[in-house]
Amino acid sequence: MVVMDTDTTTAAAGSAATGPQGTSGAQGSYVTGGQEFVRDTKYIETRITRDGRDGYPVEAGRYRLIAARACPWANRTLIVRRLLGLEDAISLGLCGPTHDADSWTFDLDPGGVDPVLGIPRLKDAYDQRFPGYPKGITVPAIVDIPTGEVVTNDFPQITIDFALEWTDHHRDGAPQLYPEHLRDEIDAVNKGVYTEVNNGVYRCGFAGSQDSYDKAYARLFTKLDELSERLATQRYLVGDTITEADVRLFTTLARFDAVYHGHFKCNRTTLDEMPVLWAYARDLFQTPGFGDTTDFTQIKQHYYIVHRDINPTGIVPQGPDLRNWLTPHHREELGGTPFGDGTPPPPPRPAEVVPAEHWVPTS
Template identity: 65%
Template sequence: MNDTTTDATGDDSAGTSGNDAYGHKPFKRSTSHFPDRITADGRDGWPVASGRYRLVVSRACPWASRALVSRRLLGLEDALSLAVADPIQDDRSWRFTLDAGDKDPVLGIHHLSEAYDARERDYPGGVSVPAVVDVPSGRLVTNDYQQITLDLATEWTALHRPGAPDLYPEPLRAEIDDVAEGVYRDVNNGVYRCGFASSQREYEEAYAALFARLDQVSARLADRRYLVGDTITEADIRLFTTLVRFDAVYHGHFKCNRSKLTEDPVLWAYVRDLYQTPGFGDTVDFDHIKRHYYEVHTGINPTGIVPVGPDLFGWTTPHHREQLGGRPFGDGTPPGPAPRDERVTPAAPR
């Protein structure tokens, strides 16, 4: 996620290309510039190793939040250390001003851009999260947000906690990929296409696709607890990180305002079910989320005023989704509490 710009660039892999008849730049997402993979056999030169790598995230970013949830569910906290960037960026993008001395205590850098420069100086792209950095060399390994969580689930298995769930079960991968692709195109990316649209037609097309997909997903989830199979999978993680931000940010800030998430009984119960599942809600920081979007996107919100609402009380109310059956962790177990230094201070309901 790279939200320092105020035009059509909106996240970790967004970019702009070409202008319309009025000189507007349509929203277009580019591919990750550093797609290296950390694998069990080290075929890209980056073998899985406990303690070698550091995951850099912003709790504001939905793409980085995928990695946060996966890491918690799989119990990789001791194997893959965590750096959390300030939700407000400066002209060098993501910075470590939440840490003592405004410096990451492990990498010893003030800005994530320093790890990018160590890998490739002056590369043609923005500084994005999630990012994985090689601690010994200080070099960026990957910023491929689509692949990072898949590799955590399939390549890091030797370091998973006992009882870790299978988030990408092989028999269901084709279905997971198919569901996730539609969610990515119309929901994960769709809210950005609405928010950063540069013409009325572009906005309305993205808006229509977004709510058509949400209606489809709602119908799918009406009689099943999870998107694919009867356990939590990668597909649920990818949908959750957009839904949890929907009413707080996307409904108003990105003009995704046909209806609020709380007005869809199925989706509202589904996202509350996940939020109340260990590994999901305990990674969410509504304060970081709201401050980032409303303060950084000055092209959309030039005053920088951060809304007081919505009221957060409903997130902890009963969802009753357990009546649909399903086993959240399959044959596994829930993760334990988050490490003390990674716990999120719950935002006060208001």
């Protein structure tokens, strides 16, 4: 069985003509017939810490976050980096929304080369540290600029370390996304959200049998119903401010109607037919750091073009209508404030603004 991640590039069977920047051009394969989808969660566990115990100490300007706006796991890092004000400390490289079986690539940059790392493929940074790296090339990844080596792609730990290890570089007014007195509850909530929702939509979309799909579908909507009950009486998942838990749920909800409902067959109801979750998602979307890091055009391009074994034509749908993301949510009536005693982040840096045509129509 081939164990894969949609945001991982993995060699596909057969041969293909060479694509741009030396990539294979071959499409990856995401569904194993007759089997359920099992995500490979063995990531590079090296950490960047204040004490540098893994050989990579916190140091402003030394590291580059490589992400893709299309990817929900990478979108988490974009949100947290912005909420905490780490833009000056950790630079950002963005891959394009599509990739082949070989690697994510820097399609958005002039010449298709990252301007800081000088590489056309993210795989080059993986191979620089681990020659012949045998696993998938995933985003997000953090690269050590002086050596050009990947440091980590352990996405659940990256955002936690942004919150706990990089505090000397947080902006004034940065929120407490992983406060000590709530960590046990956040961890418990995150575990259920990850297994049943974040990964649950993929278990539906990449199911290789009717039975595995049926079970994944039931688990997904059971958890969404439970989350609706929880959020009916509280504004945020844990406590009365935004935490890491909200970041993790949001990136799946933001993609639900645009991709998961149709492409992944998660079609019991759309998000906008689930009143509590829909209001919760809009509340976060309209909070600085969340909606302004969301690129709906790249999201749809990624899923519908890359997953050719699910969508062989590569046609990207025109819908859904996204204008309702900006409608009133009334979640403030439940109490709580997004940033607690802190403040919202300033507007995105000009170079990091999502193009208006990729966002929500305002008229």
